[in-house]
Amino acid sequence: MMEIKILGPGCKKCDQAAARVAAVVSATGTQAQIEKVTDMMEIAGFGVMSTPAVVVDGKVMCVGKIPERDEIAAWLGAGS
């Protein structure tokens, strides 16, 4: 089971990033748990300085942008 975290204080960009990750997860049939992290302390704990950021299994995959679908698919493929 993969653990995916979407870091962001809750602006539109972060919601869109979360929605896109969820879409790719269900499209690829990946077993993954998606969690939105809005707490500043936790976000900063990942060393992330611009949001939205995506963390897969504890590793920061991208910061400051909404990832493209193929990028997300690649992260999901690499983990399983």
Place this chain on the structure above:
Amino acid sequence: MKPIQDIHCGCEARVSSSRLGGLPLWAVIAMAPLALGLWWLVYTHLKPAADFVTYRVLPLNPGSHWGEALAFFLYDTPKVMMLLVLVVFGVGVIRSYFSPERTRSLLAGKSLLAGNVMAALLGVVTPFCSCSAVPLFIGFVTAGVPLGVTFSFLIAAPMVNEIALGLLYGLVGFKVAALYAATGLCIAVAAGWTIGQLKLEGHIEDWVTRMNAVGGEAVAEKMTWKERIHYGWNAVVEIIGRVWKYILIGIALGALIHGFVPEAFMARIMGSGSWWSVPLAVVLGVPMYSNAAGVIPVVEALLGKGAALGSTLAFMMSVIALSLPEMVILRKVLKPRLIAVFIAVVAAGILVVGYLFNAVWA
């Protein structure tokens, strides 16, 4: 604590997945002069077109209130949009070379003053969004960027941005745009330097100071030229998609002022004669949380009606740089006294700029 989503944050984005298709780079480059030429052709014909629609197509008379207002609106709206597209695209491409991580490593351990100047300049070109202000602040401070230097960055980043400069240049002229950029940077440097001198590190919230420095593996992205162009274009789609409504409202307001407020009316209220006009402009600006896009068309109209340049600059800077929501966001990492010092120092800088230009331009 109040969740941030309740606060208006300027980062709602429209996502575009519009890639430049399968076009090879040479085709993209070849299209650039063509696009620029077309842009210029349209841009230089906006004024006659607006006048034609207002006074020929519609039965309005030159010199009438509604005629003046409508001609102003029809001319300024496309002009501002076109300028913004160009400026935002250019800055977007420049920004693709910078990231907060890179800026942080450039600033870490920098001495004061030199660090402040660098931070203010980097604030202009580093991609920044006010809802990431807190993680960015923590990232900077824990990595050893001095507090004052961090503040120089945080003041310059929202204040001197491509939207403000593009709009000022298009609506008010090159001189005022350059003055705004130069004085904005000076305020960022001076305020950051002052905060550094005051040794306020103890007034950062304790949980921040307890945090270990997190390296944050900078996901270094090597971009090709095509990707940079794509990045710039995405910035255009995203920023214009976000600010166009504010620009329309701002220009409409400006158009009404232009058409209906009598000449020299503002000279009495926001003129350079009265000492209280600058502080009043600053105080009025704080609760107004508009971005540059909404405030600058109004500023243009005010200047046209005789408002003094210094008071107007002060108003604009106060609206953009001192906003209540941003204070609420920063309160998570700063203790009240540090916030108070921050507001006081920036407000003082804005006052100096206001008085200076009222005196020089009088």
